[in-house]
Amino acid sequence: MATFGDIGVAAGINILSAVVFLVAFAFLRLQPINDRVYFPKWYLMGLRGSPTHSGVYVSKFVNLDCRSYLRFLNWVPDALRMPEPELIGHAGLDSAVYLRIYLLGIKIFVPVALLAWAILVPVNWTNNTLAISEALDKLEYSDIDKLSISNIPYGSKRFWTHIVMAYTFTFWTCYTLRKEYAAVAAMRLQFLASERRRPDQFTVLVRNVPPDLDESVSESVEHFFLVNHPKHYLTHQVVINANKLAKLIKEKKSKQNWLDYYQLKYSRNQSRRPTAKTGFFGLWGEKVDAIDHQTSEIQRLSKAIDEERERVKTDPKCIMPAAFVSFKSRWGAAVCAQTQQSRNPTTWLTEWASEPRDIYWKNLAIPYVSLTVRRLLGIEKKAPFLKRVIELHFIKSFIQGFLPGIILKIFLLVLPSILMMMSKFEGFLSISSLERRSALRYYIFNFVNVFLVSVIAGTAFQQLNSFLHQSANEIPKTIGVAIPMKATFFITYIMIDGWAGVAGEILRLKPLIFFHLRNFFLVKTEKDREEAMDPGSIGFDTGEPRIQLYFLLGLVYAAVTPVLLPFILVFFVLAYVVFRHQIINVYNQQYESAAAFWPDVHGRIISALIFSQLILMGLLSTKGAAQSTPILIVLPVLTISFQRYCKARYEPAFVFYPLQEAMMRDTLERAREPNLNLKAYLQNAYVHPVFKNDEGDDDDFDDKYNEKLEEGVLVPTKRQSRRNTPAPSKTSSTSSQDCP
């Protein structure tokens, strides 16, 4: 049983490590040599270039300006300064809304924490149940427990306070959630309306085109849409299975990297040509001249690529029965995406096309039938998923007993990749949906393996088997009883994972090391240096489930052990500042789903809320307050009704594109640009990226994206002056001006 002193020591250690991380970051970010690690977003947007001004050579690598060290905490107000609309323009709506999850945590838990400390803590504290039971049974207890519900005597009338508080917390949470859902839905519609023209606004993905003996897929698609959407059909692009080609190109790129490495090595030390072994990972096999070997390999691959490119274009086996169909108007596309086309509901399936850069091309080549099977397998996997995770826990405790914790740590590190692979196997078509799916899985894993297992293992692990076989209404009781006892454990967890962990995030230790390694071994040109940057992204698939764990802890402990709440609040505030800084300066989001993830976020908070209500019910029923059960059962019912209401009221904004909006934008556009050549604009929008690079360099695709960004209203980029002047952003670039 931890006392305030123990908690204090743990807090001290964790605060110290958090401060160390933050100071290290503050120091490292001021060094020009690390500029590309800590401000890659600005480089990618073309608003910042490599330092070129003359001066002391060393100042290219080390910051010699002492004054700047005095202002080392400046990044905090800088991160908070950029207003939300500019943030949306700068980093996209996904990122801006992602930050609102942290804000939502602050909004929910500030009043909850205040109320709990003002009312529940005194009510809990002014009892002496624990003191008595210590005297009688020699049960030890901690000061933390004195603040929790455990200190209320059996059958006390004081439990009414907790019930009233549970109601208050539920209403406040729902109220905040509703407001937030409404705000995000409005932001999404606003964003979609104000956005520049994008190919996906006009395009629908059609799948399962039925085979036709007389017509090719392309002809079949064209005829079908000319007949059934005669006034709206514009053009289409058949989906091609170019997975092998993409693989070859990737391989060639890797060989090219090795060639660059060897050439650089040779240029630095011309005395001896580098050699390499041809076998597995260069560990054994014949020893050859590395540069010659890689050059010949590249030639071989170039030839294979050319052949494969020809084959893909002509071989009918590579043509999938799917196509991106573009329409003359947003209205036409909205109609096609939302309606059923054919009397056989498994053919001519239409859905909105994702943004070209959001598409996960590899899965497009999966035939629809096998996709259904894959999904079904996915479903069947889901049922025993929980069980497997629990079994896995047995293995875990076994491993913990015999092997060092490092293996568990490695497992936890690779887990997101495993989950992502599972989602990829299920055949989702866009990166955004892949990440959303993985997030759900990771959330379940977190819930079971971090939350449940921690709660039960610490108190009644030996009863796990009986727990699995006991009656359903016993489970909330078992968990409920265990919850207050685990408060100190979770406080420590929050400090390690939520405080020190978040502070570590801003340090970017891994990208820092990798950047300097690459910079030393591979970088020859400015372009190479740009590629060596690894800005990363929000990582919705792991980031969001992590936040959700804190929502869960906060809601579960709010009425039980309010001591936990301030720790959670510190996490939300710290994480908000850190991730706002990262989103502004570092992350480069791969796609823009216009906050399509919000229904998931909302739903998970709701499920955490319902879980917390059930647990409280179970706990109180063991505390001689069984008469409270009928009053508490109302809460989940109300919460579920609330969720149904929200789903009906706000979710359509995330699923459909209202015709009214589509028509409005069409009309506006027609008035503004009467001579727009939409067909030319859409013709090649959905060509597989491997064909896009046919003529130009690999930058082609990025450039296109940049052009589009450039046209944007909110982001004042200056592409002409790229790499020359570090252009000032409107408000937030004070920190970036400090450096060169």
Next chain:
Amino acid sequence: MATFGDIGVAAGINILSAVVFLVAFAFLRLQPINDRVYFPKWYLMGLRGSPTHSGVYVSKFVNLDCRSYLRFLNWVPDALRMPEPELIGHAGLDSAVYLRIYLLGIKIFVPVALLAWAILVPVNWTNNTLAISEALDKLEYSDIDKLSISNIPYGSKRFWTHIVMAYTFTFWTCYTLRKEYAAVAAMRLQFLASERRRPDQFTVLVRNVPPDLDESVSESVEHFFLVNHPKHYLTHQVVINANKLAKLIKEKKSKQNWLDYYQLKYSRNQSRRPTAKTGFFGLWGEKVDAIDHQTSEIQRLSKAIDEERERVKTDPKCIMPAAFVSFKSRWGAAVCAQTQQSRNPTTWLTEWASEPRDIYWKNLAIPYVSLTVRRLLGIEKKAPFLKRVIELHFIKSFIQGFLPGIILKIFLLVLPSILMMMSKFEGFLSISSLERRSALRYYIFNFVNVFLVSVIAGTAFQQLNSFLHQSANEIPKTIGVAIPMKATFFITYIMIDGWAGVAGEILRLKPLIFFHLRNFFLVKTEKDREEAMDPGSIGFDTGEPRIQLYFLLGLVYAAVTPVLLPFILVFFVLAYVVFRHQIINVYNQQYESAAAFWPDVHGRIISALIFSQLILMGLLSTKGAAQSTPILIVLPVLTISFQRYCKARYEPAFVFYPLQEAMMRDTLERAREPNLNLKAYLQNAYVHPVFKNDEGDDDDFDDKYNEKLEEGVLVPTKRQSRRNTPAPSKTSSTSSQDCP
């Protein structure tokens, strides 16, 4: 414990009463005076008129042709002779598909019964568990039980037979269900495609039109659709709250009936003018001259109706924020019905309009907001519904103890009306959806109150309370153990409800009596006589749940006590013949939903199947075959996957109208009738029926329907010769030719 002898006696009694009913029917239907009771459908279609040929006066009432009595069972082949396509033309798709439910029962249970008798019965019979336990414990057992699973010893290897059979039955049921779903979906699409032009193909119901300060609802609707569906919008009809007016008209009609009655009475006995009391139901109050009183009442109501009609047309309070919007093409309507219109998903809600005659006008006047509240109340009602029904069972057993069964019988009689009222309260907009909703409720009631309560009450009623509090996985065991013991009870139930009850249905005792009463007291003109007919309809809300109970019994007992199966088969065959006869000759379906109910039917059979699998699992786990549980758990998982597959594959045909179909029909129509004035056709299609009767008589609406029928291809009606010649139907009117 019933023996074969007991069952034989019960069977004898029930077969006897069934035969009595059938003979009585065969006799009564041949009397010309009952012609309108047993063949109303033909009268309503205008294919049969009152007997007008000269001859002996008495032959107008009594059939004197002895030969026709010899062929009294002729109605059976007659009922079976009409081919399905003609049946669809004659009675609509709903009726034809409704009959397929019985056919489905036959298709499922014939092979199941054969297999069970060939394999399971010998396996069960060749044990002596029951004989031994009789010798040891003096437990009585019946011969029926010797054929059931109870006769297999504890832990026997023979249970594998039952497991294999459970798999076989599941696969066979699913196979048949899938085939049937596919067939019905195809029939529905075929029907929708071959149907003549109907207003609902072009019309969408728009609800929750947002209030506008500057525009009336009508203007607002027109502008919105002119802007957002510019190429497709044609016209619209605002929904008017005319409930008060409809009530007044109904009241006037009732007074008119009384007036007719008194006039007829006076004309028969001119010696004394009839009098009546003005009070409650004519039981007390001032005594007045009945004819004068009713005449003045009618005059008062006529005036009130005229005033109300004016008020409704002008008062803005009577105009609901809803409208029927018609489009220029089916394509336009299909698009509008399937898409979201506005960014606020709670305004401008669109859905397909039902057929005009299917619309439940009264609920159209409910504002959408209050509708949501009503639905929510409906949902909250659903949760404690089961509990209430169980409580109701306590009341029931209480009543049974003290009051005669007649009160329970009355309760069961009024139950469908109560359920229908609940559905009406929930605000469904069409009669078909009201009936579907009531059917669901009635099914749940049947399941709990007839099935579960019978099973548990007979064996462990005193344990009901503990049953409610026991762990979830104990429930299948408790029910499973009780199931074999109740086989004889259900056999008797099937014979009473399923054999005698169905045979009673064909006799139409209630309509027979009512028709003659009305005929005597009210009928003056041919039109009155037509109104005095009460053809009734299928009654989906009570009929379908009743069939479902037999599916449930059949599936549950198939692997447990196969003796039950032949009894169920007899029910299905008998009911099929009887209802086919009734549908051809009697029922007059009020609406045509194109078999929209099939997904419900399918879903309920699936849930019965899953229930039967769980029960078998529970039963076997108490029989020392616990190792079978993992093998049996696969079955519900497979069945649920199958249900998901069916839902994805076939349900869209019942929900959406594919654009391809819509476009095809539009194109065809445009080619055939290039000068069609669609606007004139649709202008008044969705006017409230009370306004339709403004000019013409009440027949107006029916006539319109008949006109539409007349245009049909499949039904060869001859309206010109109506009321004159009893026109022969293609094949099925041999019986009707016998009579005049």
